[in-house]
Amino acid sequence: MRRKCPKRDYCCKKCGKEGTYESITGSHVKECGSERVKCGLCNKCRERGTMEEHKSKYCEYAQMECPVLNCEKKVMRKDINQHLKRNTSAHRKAIEKKVREASTASNAKVSTKTDNARAPPAFVVGGHSRQTSSATSKSQEMSGYSDNQLQEIELSKRDETQL
Ligand SMILES: [Zn+2]
Ligand SMILES: [Zn+2]
Ligand SMILES: [Zn+2]
Numbered sequence: 239m240r241r242k243c244p245k246r247d248y249c250c251k252k253c254g255k256e257g258t259y260e261s262i263t264g265s266h267v268k269e270c271g272s273e274r275v276k277c278g279l280c281n282k283c284r285e286r287g288t289m290e291e292h293k294s295k296y297c298e299y300a301q302m303e304c305p306v307l308n309c310e311k312k313v314m315r316k317d318i319n320q321h322l323k324r325n326t327s328a329h330r331k332a333i334e335k336k337v338r339e340a341s342t343a344s345n346a347k348v349s350t351k352t353d354n355a356r357a358p359p360a361f362v363v364g365g366h367s368r369q370t371s372s373a374t375s376k377s378q379e380m381s382g383y384s385d386n387q388l389q390e391i392e393l394s395k396r397d398e399t400q401l
Contacts, residue, residue: 308332 248259252272271287279299298316306329313321
């Protein structure tokens with residue numbers, strides 16, 4: 239039986255990298271990005287090159303921070319829905335608190351309730367996107383004021399929103 243030369247040309251069947259038989263089957267396999275490896279957390283096999291992404295985005299058993307604002311709990315990805323379900327009221331309070339901090343008293347139009355009903359709390363993150371509208375429409379409602387008073391009101395509102 240003839241043994242094949244370990245230094246013969248060889249290329250990785252997974253990624254196509256060329257080298258010697260020895261180097262490809264020896265060291266390269268351990269680092270080949272296309273070699274499938276087991277995720278240490280969920281035991282699923284993934285290509286090595288995608289493992290980091292798998293862990294940070296997809297792995298069910300990877301710990302992730304709860305996406306809800308102000309809730310800093312770490313939860314396994316597979317448990318996040320359960321966590322969200324069990325903590326809806328706490329989460330809502332946390333979000334409402336945050337929204338209240340972000341918007342000002344003059345901006346009472348922000349309605350967190352309808353938002354929560356439509357989208358899961360995760361998507362309310364950064365809830366200050368809609369605090370632009372009311373300043374102008376409100377000044378029209380205050381028809382009883384003189385121009386100077388209106389101006390003062392506008393200015394004080396602006397100060398508040400900039401805080
Ligand atoms: Zn390879
Ligand atoms: Zn995994
Ligand atoms: Zn949470």
